[in-house]
Amino acid sequence: MRIAVTGSIATDHLMTFPARITDQLLADRLDRVSLSFLVDSLEVREGGVAANIAYGLARLGHRPLLVGAVGADFHAYGARLAGLGVDTGAVRVSTTRHTARFLCTTDPDGNQLASFYPGAMSEASGIDLGGVLDGGVDLVLIGADDPAAMVRHTRTCRARGVRFLADPSQQLARLDGAEIRELVEGADHLFTNEYEHGLLLEKTGWSRADVLARVGTWVTTLGEKGSRIERAGEPPVDVAAAAATVVADPTGVGDAFRAGYLSCLAAGGDAVRCARTGSVLATLALAAIGTQSYDVTADDLPALLAAAYPPPVRPLSPRPA
Template identity: 75%
Template sequence: MRIAVTGSIATDHLMTFPGRIADQLLADRLDHVSLSFLVDTLEIRDGGVAANIAYGLACLGHRPLLVGAVGVDFHPYGQRLAERGVDVSAVHISTTRHTARFLCTTDPDGNQIASFYPGAMTEASAIDLAGVVRDHGGVDLVHIGADDPSAMLGHTRACRAHGLRFIADPSQQLARLDGEEIRELVDGADHLFTNEYEHGLLLAKTGWTRADVLKRVGTWVTTLGEKGSRIERADDPTLDIPAVPEATVADPTGVGDAFRAGYLASLTMGQNAVACARAGSALAALALSSVGTQTYTASPSRLRDLLTAAYNADVPAVTDQP
C-alpha cells in the first residue's frame, strides 16, 4: 500500500528551559504576558509533521510520497530524507521563500511554548494533489496533516472528488481553523487523529458531539501521552491502548508524528486498530528517547522486539521488509 503524506516540512529550533514554564505564568497577569526564557540548549533539526511521519514510515521499510512546500534551502534536508527512503519528488520548491521554521522551548515537565513561521508552506495550496497522485502512479491512502489551511482543504476536496481514502489530522491547525473548515476536513475521513486536548477543541469548534463525529469518520484515534491512546468507532466499545512502559524521555517534540508513522505502517499491512496503536506507541517511545524528530533509529525488527517486550503478544508485521 502506497501512502502520500501531506503537511508541513520545517526546520526545528529546539530549546530547553531548566525551570517550569507554568511557574512563570502569573494568574492575575495573563492579560499582559511579557516573558523571556534563558535556555540551556539549542538543537537545530529537520522537522515538520509530514516529513516526520514520512521519516518514520521510511524507517519501517515503506516508501512514502511526501507532499508539501519548501524553500530553496531544502536541498540538504531533502537529500537526507531521500537517502532514508522517502520519495521527495512531489515536494514543491518555492523560489522566493525559505522552508518553514518551528521554534520550541520545552521544560523538564514536557510543557512547551512554540512558534511556527510558515515561509514556503504558504505556497502549499498551489499543489495539485490529484495531479501528483496521477503522475506518481496512484496512491492507496492520503494523510492530510497540519499545513497551510487552504492546502489542507484543497487536498481533502481532491480526495473526495477522486475517491481517495484519506486521513484527517488537523492537529496544530485546529486553533486556526473555524468550525465549518474543521467539519469539511473531517467529514468522510477513514481515520481522524487528535491528541486529548484537540479532541475537546474539535468538538467545541464544530459543535458536534462525539457521536456526530463517529458517524462521519471510520476510526477516531486520540493520543493520550504517557497514558497511550484511545480508539473510538461508531457502535463499537472504546479501546484504550497503553503506552510502552518505562520509555526514556529525552524530548517530546515529534512523538505524536512517530506514533502516526507506526500506526500507518501497521495499517497498510491490514492490521487491526489495537495492533496499529501498539506499533504507534512503540515508534513513539523510540522518538521520545532522542532529541529531535528525525534522529531516532528504527527498523521492522527493532520495532518487533520492542512490541514483544512491551505487550507480550504476537506481533503482526508492519512492512513486507525483514
C-alpha cells in the same frame, strides 16, 4: 501500499529551559506577559509533521511520498530524506520564501512554548494533489499544513475516492467549524490528541456520535495513558502506552505514533495493533533529541512489540488433591 503524507515541512529550533515555565507566569499578570528565557541548549533539527511522519515510515521500510512546500534552503534536508527512502518528487520549492521554522522551548516537566513561521508552507495550496494521485497512491494522510491546502487535498481525495486520514492537529486552533467539518467528513481515520478531541467537538458543534458517523475510526492519543480507538456502534477501546524508559524530548512524538500506526495499517493490521505499533515508535522518538533521530527498522518491531505488550500470563490451575 503506496502512502502519501501531506503537511508541513520545517526546521526545528529546540531549546531547553532549566526551570519550570509555569513558575514564571504570575496569575495576576496574565493580561500582560513579557518573558525572556535564558536557555541551556539549542538543537537545530529537521522537522515538520509531514516530513517527520515520512521519516518514520521510511525507517520501517516504506517509500512514502512527501507532499508539501519548501524554500530553496531545503536542498540538503531533501537529499537526506531521499537517502533514507522518502520520495520527495511531489515537494514544491518556493522561489521567494524560506522553509517553515518551528521554535520551541521545553522545561524539565515537558511544558513547551512554541512558535511556527509558515514561510513556504503558505504556497502548499498551489500543489495539485490530483496529479500526485495519478502516479498511484492508496492512502493519503492530510496533516497540519496551510489551511487552504488541507481543504483542497481533502476535496481531491474525496472526489477521487482515495482513502484519506484527517490529522488537523495544531491547525484546529486556526480553522473554523466549517473547515474542520469538511476535513473530517468521509475520513478513513481521524487523529487528535486529548485536547484536540474536545476542541474539534466545540468548533464543529458536532457530538461524538456525529463525528463517528462521518469517519471510519477516530484515534485519540492520550500521552502516557496511551490512546483511545472509537468507531460508530462500538464501545471505545483504550490501548495502553508502551512504557518509556528514557524521556529526552517530547517534540514529534505524535508524528512518530502516526508513522507507526500508518505502517501497521498499510500491512493490514487491526486498530489495536496499529496503535501499539504507533506507541512503540512514539517511545523511541521520546528517547531521542529531535524528531528524526530515532533509529528503527521493520525487523525490530516484533521484539519491540513483544517487550512492550507481553501476552497475559495465565494463572496456574490448582493441583488435584
